[in-house]
Amino acid sequence: MAKVTVDGIEVEVPNGATVLQACEAAGKEIPRFCYHERLSVAGNCRMCLVEVEKAPKPVASCAYPVADGMVVKTDSPIVRNARRGVMEFLLINHPLDCPICDQGGECDLQDQAVGYGMDHSRYREAKRSVKDKYVGPLIKTIMTRCIQCTRCVRFAAEVAGVPELGATNRGENMEIGTYVEKALTSELSGNLIDICPVGALTSRPYAFVSRPWELRKTEGIDVQDATGTNIRIDTRGPEVLRILPRINEEVNEEWMADRGRFSFDGLKRRRLDRPWLRVDGKLKPVSWGEAFAAIAARLKGLPGDRIGAVAGDLVEAESLFALKALMARLGSANLDCRQDGAAIDASRPDFYRFNTTIGGIDEADALLIIGSNPRHEAPVINARIRKRWTAGRFPVGRIGPAGVDLTYPHQHLGEGPATLRTLLDGTHWFTEAFRAAKKPMVLLGRGALARPDGAAVLAAAWQIAAGADALRPDWHGFNLLHLFGGQVGALALGFLPGEGAKDLGAMLGGGVDVLWLLGADGIDPAAMPPETFVIYQGHHGDRGASRADVILPGAAYTEKDGTWVNTEGRVQRSHLAIYPPGEAREDWRIIRAASEALGATLPFDSLAQLRAAMPLAEGLVRGFAADAAGPAGDPAALSDAPFAPNLANYHQADVISRASAVMAQCATTYGEASFDTAVAVAAAE
């Protein structure tokens, strides 16, 4: 530890810390452009100059290591003068276009110019201008505004792992760009907008839309992947205008994936905004009362075991809990939340959770990925894995399709369960490295369970973890990576077939007469028997609604107070940012209202009452029975079919992103398998 005196305040910081960190420890704010806590130090903007006693001139505090007994002044005349000089140089080539700049109001340069800028310019010469670059459909560039802090270059190379940005030419002619025109191939590209301290990189969909002070900011949770990214939903009136990440060191640090950030325009398109009823084969708009009456008429006299419910991937815990309770009152335990048919064993929470936790990845020392491409399934978790890999000594093996770039080097061990067998009996060469590790991790993709031998894959993955001594009270190395934000919540609430009840396959096979789809769009409409009465409750006119007999318009994740459980099992609350459109309502209210119409009134009238009854407490419970007794399934039943990619199309993986024009453009740009938009329910339009 080194003792440093900052403006008369004595602080102790670790050896090797920088002067800037010492100043922050003393509570002093140091202006900066190029320095960023999560990136390497560049030291090229010179804004963080401070005076260090005995140093001949001001030093760049971000790149200057502390020494014991150092005396730092952050607000002396020399420092103020130096920073004024730096600011004057930065502004020489920066355009005076704040009134038309999208960064205006949340611009580091604008803010710091207030502190250190002059009220006039002494510069009379021509300003330089730089041609704008094309870096993809999500990021708008106005390169003349660039102050060449190189944060974006470092982010792309270090965090995103796609070294495609660089600084070409030199001096006056230096430009940031890709040199060859190309769209950045990163699922984290939106973060470039956040880290750019000026208006050089801004959001293309948000261009000229709003000013930050006009926005209402609501804290939420991203549900479009299972990371549980903490987000801030910025709204104006009835519209979501943008979504930004919030800092949560244990989950997303300060990053966010592109699908969650940019697909919100899908919240305005193809929405179900009123109840519909199928009459003589055609959907007709009806009132809520008529819709409930039709359901009540169909359910009348029907035994409970002829009714079933299927939950979708983006549903919050409250409505799942309410629907489960309603089904119980109707006498049905025919529930399922596994539209993909994944062979998940929910008998113990640690069989279906990311037990290592996202923060725990930092401690791991070996990783085996089975049937998953975390780069597409959870880009932020993948960045965390990359961060761990960057720290060194981290062997990564992967079983799955060949030719996948995870943004960090890894060993491709094989394409299918055949490799699992050799890992199980210890004959595979990777076994040695994996078993030698003190904190090994198995990362199993949910998609690897959605196959006929899913249970065997699950059991095999568990046994591989057990064989490497990864299931200890102090370290749980078994991880299941889910794909969407509502999946773990449904498992945690036991939205699964009860004792002797029908699962999804049995329900689709004619086992039920009435099927309640709660946001379930993952089922092929053709797979449902034509005589089944289908109730679809959800927010988008997608596959589920196209087959429905009754449509109950619900709320999307930005439109309700909801509880979500991420892949770790972390329970987080999201808040209502805007109201659902038209006659659509929050989903738990719909179920509560329906229960009354069906004569099975549920015993809660408010969200608070519902939550009091719901067995999910906020936060992360890491309690797990660290014993090796594994999930049901026999590894001997492993087939030889190779694992398939879980998401064919990263940008259009859920109903919201499929309705998004921005995501459709991304899918075109990145040449992804196109989503068939024809399945959009015609009647709802």
Place this chain on the structure above:
Amino acid sequence: MSFEQPEHFAFDADSETEIAKILSKYPEAKKASGVIPLLYVVQRQMGRSTGSAWVPKVAMDVIAARLNMPPIRVYEVATFYFMFNMKPIGRHHLQLCGTTPCMLRGSDDVMRACHDAAGIRPGQSSSDGLFTLTEVECLGACVNAPVLQVDDDYYEDLDYDRTVALIEALKRGERPAPGSSIGRQTSAPEGGPLTLIDVGGE
């Protein structure tokens, strides 16, 4: 400014020999250090094979693949240094120093001579494809100013007439001996030694 980027580039046998020698200097994990020498290899090979010593984009991609580094890192290095020509140039690259010592010793005359003999201004290439003229900063040969660098050779102590003669010779395909054009021995005083002449024996 418009020019065509070739679609393919592959190192020829001569270049491969050079590359093997260059890369033997670096440990395998640090072979990206060889990026600058390899860019020179590319530029020389282009000079040999097309008569225009420049670095096409596709060649930078080939270097990136060879050195196992992202292409953008090669673009950054190549565009940073003026020694690498990012667009086609003439057969002979005339690099004229215009920094103070050369300017005081008459680099303006040399510039005029280049224009009169080759018909080009700085930044231009002659229509016959023989010459490209670039005005550069100090070449470090101030004692023998003014100096004109032709490809890899320095021609020193130039004036208007001798520069015209040099360019005419280059046009004829000759290659005059590099160095001082007035017969000065390296950078010794003009007309022979002036000091220590009475030292050394008899």
